[in-house]
Amino acid sequence: MKSAPLATGWTTQRQITRRGVLWLGLTCDVRCKFCYDEKVSLNAKAWMPPVEARAAIDKFRYFYQNEFVDFMGGEPTLHPQALEIVRHAADIGLRPTMITHGMRLADMDHARAFADAGIHDFLVSIHGIGDTVREIHGRGRDNYAKQVAALDNLRELGIPFRFNVTMIKDNLTELEAIAELAGAKGARVVNFLTFNPYFEWTADPEISFQARHSDIAPHLARAIDRCTALGVEANVRYMPPCQLPGHEAHVYTGYQLPYDPHEWDYNSWYDAGHEGKPDPAWYLDASRRQQRRHNYVHVPACGGCALRQVCDGFHKQYVTRWGADEARPYDGPLIDDPTYFVRQQRKIRYPASDGRPGEADSQTLAATRLAVGEDGRAGVKRQRPRRS
């Protein structure tokens, strides 16, 4: 079902995200230097069969009452049944996003096929400008030119798009230029992501491209300001708020993520089994679990910080590598509201989905178990799905 792009506006109201995430498989045609999946064995990268993708999508929509879904890879546009999967999500009111390097969308026919299938938007990974993209990708030809052509195609087709940028040593001086590109091409949002030493990177103490927060911060602050001036929402992920003084309203640690409509619902992400919409206290507990799952720790200075109950702190690997002297505790009474800073941010507002999510049998949906790995990549085929 082809749906018209949703009209959007701006808001400072923070609501719990209604976005699910499904990993369709880990196959990709580039090899980003920071990719988690490059160290995964080939037999663990198989595409998810469409019947399993449909079951997961149904559960997101009808059991967890999600309204959006992100399809992840690998490179999910390579999935042989990608269009069919997108179409099913759109048909049941689960607005689909593909998280993609975007290069295949340089082919207008391919981009149009996604529009016809009902794609809601694309989240395009723009990790640099010009040759930097090819160097980070490690494979391919004319990578940046293809990405720019893809953005032009999406704009021509009226398909909204957002950017993801993983900030590493290679691209710090290009963050402002990426913000400019977002403004020039019409991106709605730029997410600036610190590199997270998760999954297969956890055991590597000396990751060559990893950058310190204090080296990132000056470039990032200017890029956020450019986004704001250009009418582009700017979000920072997984950096402690104290690293960006004056820009904390843009900063989302695991405690703030549930309040960003572009982020993933901890409930469906981990197939946690809470039917419908849990309350904020549930999400606060889920944030604490996420902090532990991903090995974030507070350093000694955090002990005196007003934000310590709603901030992840630093990754354990990061502290082992660089110590704790970057922490800058906030004075004042203890803050227990995760939205303390982010409620000041002007964000894209999406109208709620029309009507009830549907009439599917909730017992059947509850019994559908997603293949969530220990690392939380829902749908990754690294283990047999649990059967009830």
Ligand code: SF4
């Ligand atoms: S809790 Fe620690 S890392 Fe977080 S803002 Fe405070 S000092 Fe910074």
